[in-house]
Amino acid sequence: MTSKQRVVVIGAGLAGVRLAQRLGELGVPALLIGEEEHRPYNRVLLAEVLAGRYGPEVAALPAAGELVRARVTGIDRAARTVRCADGSAIAYGTLVLATGSNPVLPSLRGLFTPDHVLPEGVHAFRTMDDCLGLSKAVRPGVRAVVIGGGLLGVSAARALAARGAQVVLAQQAERLMERQLDPAASRLVHRHLTDLGVEVHTECRVRDVRCAGGAVRAVELADGYALDADLVVLACGVRPRTGLAVDAGLDVGKGVLVDDELRTSDPYVHAVGDCAQHGGTLYGLAAPALEQADALAALLAGRTGARYTGTRSLTRLTLAGHAPTGHAPTGQASAGRGPADPAPTDPAPLDLAAFGDPDPLPGDDVVQLADATRGTYRKVVVRGDRLVGGVLVGELGTVGALARAWEGAEPLPAAGAPLLHLLTNDGGS
Template structure:
């Protein structure tokens, strides 16, 4: 069977859905192909589902009309068709790869069974199925080990903690979220997790996953210390899904290489989102993926001037949730450890020699704000605990305009909670 569409988009994540919807609004017919059984959803909010704050349907994305559930197995560039696992072939005029990324599975001894499957109790944390599997297994008293202390690991540990398990987070780096946060902000995140009862280990390398009868029983660290575990969550990062592109002979480095028009080495095939590498960068974040989708929609609709020139990424994470079975504390109380915990980071959060740094910290409230200024321009910042000023700061950073010479306006940006 062969069907035809002017534009075929492979991947029904945030980027693919955004592109298909924008194309529909611009009058361009598009067919969206997604392999997951669930309706398209916002992957950024999976931790909220795991925490019990949102039901799965709450994070669903408005699906475009042309949605096919199938797993694409090959691209035939000469015939301009894609083949699916069910035998279907789909013809395209323009093909867009929005295949996203896969979780990194670290090279640990014992991570896979003889059948090359993860042992019972070991979960990646990337898809809604991963999330639902974890939610089904989690309960008070369960011993959970989260491997990885980046953005994903912190989100997973926090979400698990409010559901009642005994949670241990093992981070190989010297501090949490070292790629996004400076040391002071990392310490506040560490304190927040500790207040929730999470046992945090940094500078800690996991070397072995031990199972019995096909089910995980413990995680062994490099120093020989063993952590008892009924659940293990792998939150070690992601890598672009480039298999289809490589097999089709497209240029691939870290991701599928694209130019400013998001074209691959084949002018009839574009790529965007987590799988794409633009100007040497694979962003792996929602905001750049959505921006790329908007630019590509304009291009495919006939705007010859549209270009993607890169994104100055803002990392924003709201760690929220309810107490669930974790305790009797009122989750809405301002000083409750189960209440919201917000953080945002943008640009360069670490100062270079000669940079000016403005910091405001409130140890009692657990809030921290810092901006880095270079040559009278805001080049980055980090906020923890309260994000009222993030909108104004992000706009000043994105505009890259010179700041006034005196500190008044900058301090106003840091302290004006109406800035968002």
């Protein structure tokens, strides 16, 4: 295969590595371009690395394809090459953008130094470098303020609490993880964090970051109340990395616009993962990114009928200390903790699963089961004879049955009893 025929993937994150891996299995070699110095890793596990349960090596992804470490600065669509910061150019036959997303840095007074860098003690939480920097800074008793109560903010707060930090979480919305969870599920997450010693403030807007001597000292809220802080973690969401696509003249909305073949407005350029906007949707989660990579690999390998029409996966959101398959926790090897530092506490895991639309419309059937003592909650929404959404918190024994009902989009049995059965039977999971 010549350089003009090969598949070049910009981005060595979860979506890019999965695509290269699947292409290799199908006999189509791919070249990965990654700009981070670290071996490609699973971003989902960064909170567990921060918590000290895993060393960075546990988050590493399997090797897939040829990897070039370079920062891409431009795409020449006419010549079908990508330009790199070191002056080199890489030719492609098919180009795939798997550039992911960048952390959103809020507009706060005092957030940046006069040199336009974050003050000492203020950290984004998106990359392995961010994670390792935080890991070196956190110690028992450190006062940490996490700004943002989505999945990333909740994960960061939980990890810092496990390392013995005094954690305050400030969430502007009225509840935690409002994008994934309904109010009842959010309340359980709130209670879980509180039980870990995290002080949670919702409907709380941060106005100012106070620094002295180039280091953070406090965070000021909109009502004037100040939270003392040695560490501040910015977990305010992410924004798709679309700069290369914009500069190359590709069609871009909130993300890089793609069709059911994950093709951009240039037939030789595709996009997958966090940077891709399909059918008006930015998914921003691991499961859809993996599904897109699998679909695109099949398409590029010439498999007939290969398309991506949207995610049908139940997304499992784990706030837990479980090691990934094939790995044991290796917290003792975590960067930033010396031999004199105590091992992290290992709070009870909290497993979450969410899929589809958990907010019912008029006429929908809703089945809910809640156990306040055990801290578990299960809810499904049925529209007509189809399972259209649901949320589970705590014990996920039923997740297998629900995943099959959701992903298969098959009609449910006519009687009402099977709805309850979906929430109480483990379905062989």
